[in-house]
Amino acid sequence: MSGGFREASIDLAAIRRNVQQLRRTIGTEHTMAVVKANGYGHGAVPSAQAALAGGADWLGVADVTEALELRAGGVDAPILAWLHEPDADFGEAVAAGIDIGVSSARQLRQAADAAERVRGAVVDRPPAFVHLKLETGLGRNGVSPEDWAAVCAEAAALERTGVVRVRGVFSHLSNASAEDDNRALDRFDAGLGVARAAGLAPELVHVAATAAALRLPRARYNTVRLGIGIYGLSPFDDADSASLGLTPAMTLGGRIAAVRRVEAGAGVSYDYTYRTSRETTLALVPLGYAEGIPRAASNGGAVWVNGRTYAVAGRVAMDQFVLDVGDAEVSVGDAAVLFGDPATGVPAVEEWARAAGTINYEIVTRIGPRVERRYVGR
Numbered sequence: 118m119s120g121g122f123r124e125a126s127i128d129l130a131a132i133r134r135n136v137q138q139l140r141r142t143i144g145t146e147h148t149m150a151v152v153k154a155n156g157y158g159h160g161a162v163p164s165a166q167a168a169l170a171g172g173a174d175w176l177g178v179a180d181v182t183e184a185l186e187l188r189a190g191g192v193d194a195p196i197l198a199w200l201h202e203p204d205a206d207f208g209e210a211v212a213a214g215i216d217i218g219v220s221s222a223r224q225l226r227q228a229a230d231a232a233e234r235v236r237g238a239v240v241d242r243p244p245a246f247v248h249l250k251l252e253t254g255l256g257r258n259g260v261s262p263e264d265w266a267a268v269c270a271e272a273a274a275l276e277r278t279g280v281v282r283v284r285g286v287f288s289h290l291s292n293a294s295a296e297d298d299n300r301a302l303d304r305f306d307a308g309l310g311v312a313r314a315a316g317l318a319p320e321l322v323h324v325a326a327t328a329a330a331l332r333l334p335r336a337r338y339n340t341v342r343l344g345i346g347i348y349g350l351s352p353f354d355d356a357d358s359a360s361l362g363l364t365p366a367m368t369l370g371g372r373i374a375a376v377r378r379v380e381a382g383a384g385v386s387y388d389y390t391y392r393t394s395r396e397t398t399l400a401l402v403p404l405g406y407a408e409g410i411p412r413a414a415s416n417g418g419a420v421w422v423n424g425r426t427y428a429v430a431g432r433v434a435m436d437q438f439v440l441d442v443g444d445a446e447v448s449v450g451d452a453a454v455l456f457g458d459p460a461t462g463v464p465a466v467e468e469w470a471r472a473a474g475t476i477n478y479e480i481v482t483r484i485g486p487r488v489e490r491r492y493v494g495r
């Protein structure tokens with residue numbers, strides 16, 4: 118990469134191709150691209166546009182604020198938001214045509230109230246479009262199975278008055294094991310039966326995120342919600358991006374900010390957790406934990422410089438860390454790549470995740486605001 122001082126280069130063509138590839142493999146009628154948390158650190162609006170260009174027909178985000186940011190960025194595709202503040206006012210969501218994931222009777226009423234208020238204000242009277250979420254064993258949100266029949270009945274009554282339209286029914290899996298997920302799907306199928314018996318006819322039925330969409334065909338129904346996969350990363354420990362036909366979209370790098378020659382036995386970075394074993398060259402990389410580079414990857418993560426890969430020497434600090442590059446020719450201004458598409462010879466984000474004891478999702482999502490995003494492949 119040519120690169121800036123601290124830069125995440127995002128390949129939008131890779132996101133488009135990843136969506137196409139996943140759609141070929143999965144084959145559901147609808148594909149919801151999940152672009153919450155700033156598109157897993159890749160930028161929500163550009164990632165959403167690339168995913169739509171690749172064939173996604175829905176977008177998913179955690180909260181309504183994120184959905185409104187997409188609308189403000191000019192995205193007019195259908196959007197679902199599913200995690201709400203306790204006293205949520207869904208007025209803006211209804212007015213902006215954002216579908217609301219409903220995890221309780223209270224949220225259903227909040228959505229209906231918002232639609233009533235919007236109905237008072239505009240001529241063509243949009244209902245609140247909702248997706249009812251059933252809790253099937255993840256232990257997060259969702260209507261509990263005991264309350265499900267009552268919530269479905271209330272939703273059906275609200276549908277008859279025109280104030281609410283139940284566009285979807287959904288749930289989310291633990292990925293703990295095939296047995297656990299199959300048990301959750303049994304509960305979901307039962308819940309879907311209850312919803313239909315109450316008179317609901319959801320257009321979208323969705324349970325699977327990337328992992329289940331790829332490995333548990335039963336979980337596909339007619340819609341999948343794909344997050345990590347569209348960014349070209351694998352949700353699995355035992356399969357990398359390439360084996361899934363995916364290309365990592367983010368390349369994270371910077372420019373070497375300082376180079377110095379030191380003697381054997383020199384301490385490096387805070388606490389001297391690394392000492393040079395011989396005379397060597399140290400190169401300073403200007404990204405630190407403020408950029409989301411985990412301090413836990415001190416003495417662990419790998420960085421590509423001029424065609425070779427070096428481990429982090431010593432502690433990752435707030436703004437920077439050091440590489441021991443031996444006798445290699447490295448100069449101030451040379452490009453350093455922390456991770457990208459390993460097919461190009463740079464480290465995979467999974468190497469950083471392993472060094473920090475976490476998952477690829479967390480590494481890309483935490484990339485901080487001092488890192489400039491540069492978009493290629495538009």
Ligand SMILES: *Cc1c(COP(=O)(O)O)cnc(C)c1O
Nearest residue numbers: 151289326327342343344345346
């Ligand atoms: C984040 C999220 C997804 C996407 O998950 P991936 O594993 O990234 O594909 C799907 N559904 C819900 C409810 C989520 O919170």
